[in-house]
Amino acid sequence: MYIERFENLSILLYKRLYKSRMSTQKVNINDIAKKAGLSITTVSRVLNGKAEQYRIGKKSQEKIKEAAKELNYIPNQFAANLRTGRSNTIALIVPSLNNPFFAGIASRINAEVRKFGYITIIGDSDENQEIEKMELHQLVSRNIEGLIIVPCGNEWEHIQQVYDQGIPLICVDRYFEELDLPFVSTDNYEGAYSATKYLIENGHTAITCIQGVRQSTPNKRRVKGFMDAMQQAGITTCNVVGDDFSVQNGYLETKLLLQQKNRPTAIFAFSNTIAMGCIKAFKEENIRIPDDISLITFDDHPYLDYLATPLTCIAQPVSDISKIAIKFLFSRLNDNNEIKTKQVLLKPKMKIKESVRRII
Amino acid sequence: MYIERFENLSILLYKRLYKSRMSTQKVNINDIAKKAGLSITTVSRVLNGKAEQYRIGKKSQEKIKEAAKELNYIPNQFAANLRTGRSNTIALIVPSLNNPFFAGIASRINAEVRKFGYITIIGDSDENQEIEKMELHQLVSRNIEGLIIVPCGNEWEHIQQVYDQGIPLICVDRYFEELDLPFVSTDNYEGAYSATKYLIENGHTAITCIQGVRQSTPNKRRVKGFMDAMQQAGITTCNVVGDDFSVQNGYLETKLLLQQKNRPTAIFAFSNTIAMGCIKAFKEENIRIPDDISLITFDDHPYLDYLATPLTCIAQPVSDISKIAIKFLFSRLNDNNEIKTKQVLLKPKMKIKESVRRII
DNA sequence: TTTATTTGTACAAACGTTTGTGCAGATATT
């Protein structure tokens, strides 16, 4: 009760205080200049911290800052940007915020970017290349100063065009092998290779991969890593199925697999979403991990530990990837060429849990 | 091999085609005007689809469109916005993109907003009110036309100020009871009440809540729902512990609970993150759900089904919340007052799974 | 032929900033 009273009081106070200012008109630099009795030039310089540089007097600075505060001035970034050409904005385009892997990247990038005084505009292409193009177009017309993108298809011209325009950009996670666009990603070959090797060491020979988007570079590298590991072990039959980084794909492919007469003894899921689909199918068919079948997956996520059987996974260094992307971008923005290598692959890390059984 | 050759070819082709245009200078409406031999006025009108309205000749339209395409023209939104005052931008501020609940909201809002030809700027306040204020400030200075916010603390003045400036806004999930700011959220009282009732019906009387941010309205409503259900069942000892919607909080509080001599028979976690913390603690202490203890949680998420024990939960209508928020915002933007009610609570839905045991 | 109407287009101002430069007045130097 007391608290409620108190809150109501504070609301009343607020209303009394601010009512006079509830004009819809936004205040601008001009209003401040008038109130302070100085020119807009001086106001601009003070508000941008260039007072020293232009030798604005102390008392003038005071007057201006006070006026700005009193009028509750909020600068119009568009006007400023129009003049300076700088937008203090970085764009991030991911295929799906619903995928915890990308949400994690988005969250980290957002935090990193803020440290530089920039803000992030996040776009979600919904794994649709046409939407990706639209978003990119939108973002460029908003004068972004840099772009971090997880391309969702195999078309690259629209991205290359942005790069050619001189906007610093970097591909993250997915990239294009043939182009010289900068990227930072996981060493997917290595990850797939070691996961496969681990399965083989545990006695598995009948292994099926459920892959994601086929043309995507990470997927291609993973397939190659898988194949190489199998061949080096002298196993000739390699099964690779599926075509999407989605729960749905994992589910359907697993359902099909389970109906074969020669079931694999292990499944290698190429993403956490695919793995989730596998588990769903297993549940329906009453198949236990790892007793009936072994499962290993790309991508780590907190919830993996809490599943019925904690999943052995190839963890990608999400945090490092984000940091490197940002570092690269801002070194470009500052024309600081200290970073020469522009194509980076980070080592993944296998986290062994309980989803792979040693057989025979 | 063939494919690689082909790709290299296409890259070469691209480079030949675009090299001539690789000027760093951005093309503007003026360049088009020159190329088309018309005035910038006419160019602007054609490019904005106002050709009919201003009776621009067909051939002129053709010439302009062609020139724009050839020059790869990308309009400068900042300049346009400066003139028109419209930014076609909606802002969304969430406490943490890492929380799948908010990532889900962000993803949906993003998709909905695009349908209106607007774009979304997503801000992440990291559950920090100061950051929230900074972000909000940033966003307002980017002339956002609308705001969707999940406030992360109990200060509301900065939000009210935005509202008073005439920017349409709506609080989502968390809101302020005392104010008349619009909001759409879940009926948290109802959700907590029915969850508690369900536990009681299953014979539980020693129930402990692990709550989230205390001052937040959803949390307060949930506590009240819990209390009321307990009291109506004649149970007088209600334990409510914790103070944050985080995994950490769930983990620590559970650890503490397990050390008491009178352990509760059921835990009611106020968010999926808290529940995850509980599970982590249970694992460490070798406590099984629901054999040793029952667990029920707020928020639904796909992975809940795949846990060792699928978790019974109070699912919030995330999709509906997002849609209503957008609908409200755009009806305001179009000065369409058809929507009068501006404070909406949606019914949650209990999804009964396997984490609550019937005792005695 | 003259006047009225329509058609197609351009001029110029405005949006709110930033910034190169210029110019007083005060102070220091000779």
Add this chain to the structure above:
DNA sequence: AATATCTGCACAAACGTTTGTACAAATAAA
């Protein structure tokens, strides 16, 4: 006392659009 330097500030142009209005030329009406 005359000149040089420094201090503090303002003028005005520019950024790339949009838009109210004006104004020719072409066509129609009288």
